[in-house]
Amino acid sequence: MKTLHSEWIKLRSLRSTWLTLACLFVVGLGITALAANATGDIWAEATAADRQVWDPTGHSLTAYIVAQLIVGVLGILVVTSEFATGLMSTTLTATPRRTRVxxxxxxxAAVVALVAGEALMFGAFLIGQPLISRQGVPSAALGDPGVLKAVLAGGLYLAAIGLLAVGLGALLRATAGALATLVGIVFLVPALAGLFPSWLRGIFDFWPTLGGAAALNVVPDPDYPHPWVNLAGMCLAVAGVLVAAFLVFRRRDVV
Structure with a gap:
């Protein structure tokens, strides 16, 4: 408990922590408002088939696309800020058991990312749905089937990204390197999927961040018919990164 309390003091005393959290909500809710205001045009141009699979919940949760990067920055800084300042040596002198640190x-990081992620997702839904409805477009309510699960999934997804970022920060010990790796995992590799040979493209059926994000939709994605299984698989992959981070952190020199 003393180690946890010490880490909390360090985290809350960093200006970057509060700036990152403020950015998460300002940017996330701003994107929600923009996306919701665009649904009128999208609905007007939608075909009958598109309207059959219309998912107002998914439209109001699109902020997760940028939010995952901001949460990732926060998770990385939980570890790398101490390496950058040299404070990690002091921390490990005070608490020699590295695994405890x-x-x-x-x-x-898990608690902060989960609380912030859930708050953002609920805020995005509650702001987005009235804006969608005001344009004469079908909207959703929290009590509708599958809606609450999708909103909760958004917070869980962001928490998993935060933990992935912590693991990458511990493995790479540099903010820039960890952030570049996170961007590659979350954005670049899925975006470049079409460039891979056909015999390799099957891996993208199981790429963690693609399948995990499908849980934020109420209308099932035909490519990911079991999104909660995919989200669980994503959490398992993140756990693997954390195990590697613990092994490396315990054995490697601080500097």
Whole structure:
């Protein structure tokens, strides 16, 4: 508990923590408003087939696309900020059990990312749906079938991204390197899927961030018919990265 309390003091004393969280909500809710205001034009141009699979919940949760990057920055800084300032040596002198230090960082990042992620997703839904409805477009309510699960899934997805970022930060020990790797995992590799040989494209049926994000939709994605299984698989992959981070963090020199 003392280690956890110490990590909390360090995290809340960093200006970057609060700036990152403020950016998460300002940018996330701003994107929600823009996306919701665009639904009128999208609905007007939609075909009958498109309207059959219209998902107002998914439209109001599109902020996760950018939010995952901001949450990732926060998760990376939980670890790399101490390497950058040299404070990690002091931390490990005070708490020689390295696994305890990293476990405290992981636990703290998980709680902060989950609370912030759920708050953002609920805020995005509650702001987005009235804006969608005001344009004469079908909207959703939290009590509708599958809606609450989708909103909750958004927070869980962002928490998983935050933990992935912590693991990458511990493995790479540099903010720029960890962030570049995170961007590659979340954005670049899926975007370049079409460039891979046909015999390799099957892996994208199981790429964690693609399948996990499908859980944010109420209308099932035909490519991911079991999104919660995909989200669980994503969490399992993140756990694997964290295991590697613990092994490396315990054995490698601080500098």
């Amino acid at each position: 990293l476990a405290a960082k992981v636990a703290l």
